[in-house]
Amino acid sequence: MKYIDEFNDPELAKRLLDDIHATVTRPWAIMEVCGGQTHSIIRHGIDQLIPELVEMIHGPGCPVCVTPLELIDKALAIAARPEVIFCSFGDMLRVPGSHQDLFRIKSEGGDVRVVYSPLDALRVARDNPDRQVVFFGIGFETTAPPNAMTVYQAAQLNIPNFSMLVSHVRVPPAIEAIMSSPTCRVQAFLAAGHVCSVMGTSEYPGLVEKFSVPIVVTGFEPLDILEGIRRTVHQLEAGTAELDNAYLRAAPAAGNPAARRLLDDVFEITDRGWRGIGVIPGSGWRLSPKYRAFDAEYRFQVSDIDTEESTLCRSGEVLQGFIKPHQCAAFGTTCTPRNPLGATMVSNEGACAAYYLYRRLESTPRPDGRREVASIG
Structure with missing residues (x-):
């Protein structure tokens, strides 16, 4: 834990904050595209410790939150089938579909199981050869390699009753879509370090050049984020736009070559719908033709899905950075973690969940006139 503690040092945090305050002279809007970073920012009050001129915009960095409603409804339809054992990570069970969620399917008799690894689902398939076992494979580039490895092993071990419902999304196309919007306010990005630890940084220089925006690869601990913000505002104030990797200890420029080769074998790039945003070209992965037999959408041919958003x-406006969670009238009243209206209130990486968990209902003045903030350290 000492290694982690080093990235929570309040004295170092103060020095970084002093540098940021001394550098900023005008308003800037920076988007983090990672739900883990969002939670760290809100938990430690980083957005309230940095200068008021710097606004942190919470982007679509939560994979659970951006999983399209149509795919959630397809998951519910598959999970309700009597021959299916439906396996998923726990944070998907409360994500609302059009009319119900996986918890409701389970309560009505569906065999829905929480697993901690896609390989757990593969073991369930081996132990139940007379049942169809489906794993709900979602996530950004970070969780794609273990899901790809599971499909690869299913093929190598000849486990025909296993399949995967895939909803993988890719960060760089999302950044391009955000910057291409006529209503975009974002002037710089903090890129997710764990995504770059897999994919490397080769896709970002083109975005920097095309949109003239700084992109700083950043980690998740308080000092990581403050250092990312510090490097970003230095670029913004200097009028420069470069890719800067502030997370070299875990995210080399080449990423993980072995993981990338596996991804190229098992998946192929496709257009993908993002909940609350719409279809982003080339922003997703699906199983390649070589592994199409393990594709749950292909296997079960779920159709006649009639989606209906609340x-x-x-949450769509939250995901695009147009509003903060507490600016939604339903936040904390009709929408809570126990009774969520949208996925952003469910997921451990959702912005609405972060605001609710850390009681960020609004910026409330204290008796001394200063804003109430969490502490670092």
Whole structure:
């Protein structure tokens, strides 16, 4: 734990904050595209410790939150089938579909199981050869390699009753879509370090050049994020736009070549819908033709899906950085973690969940006139 403690040092945090305050002279808007970074920012009050001129915009960095409603409804339809054992990580069970969630399917008799690894689902398939076992494979580039390895092993071990419902999304196309929007306010990005630890940084220089925005690869601990913000504001104030890797200890420029080769074998790039945003070209992965037999969408041919989003939920605006969670009228009232209207209130990486968990209902003045903030350290 000492290694982690080093990245929570309050004295070092103060020095970074002093540098940021001394550097900033005008308003800047920086987006983090990682739900883990969002939670760290809100938990430690980083957005309230940095200068008011610097706004942190919470982007679509939560894979659970951006999984399209149509795919959630397909998962529910598959999980309700009597011959299916449906396996998923726990944070997907409360994600609302059009009319219900996986917990409701389970309560009505569906065999829905929480697993901690896709390989757990593969073992379930080996132990139940007379049942169809489906794993709900979601996530950014970070979770794609273990899911790809599981499909690869299913093929190598000849486990025909295993399949995967795939909803993998890719960060660089999302950044391009955000910057291409006519309503975009983002002037710089903190890139997710764990994504770059897999994929490397080769896709970012083109985005920097095309949109003239700084992109700083950043980790997740408080000092990581403050250092990322510090490097970003230095670029913004200097009028430069470069790719800067502030997370070299875990994210080399080449990423993980072995993982990338596996991804190239098992998956192929496809257009993908993002919940609350819409279809982003080339932003997802699906199983390649070589492994199509393990594709649950292909195997079960789920159709006639009639999706219906909540009219009260503004999670799409939250995901695009148009509003903060507490600016939604449903936040904390009709929408809570126990009764969520949208996925951003469910996931451990959702912005609404972070604001609710750390009681960031609004910026409330203290008696001394200063804003109430969490502490680092």
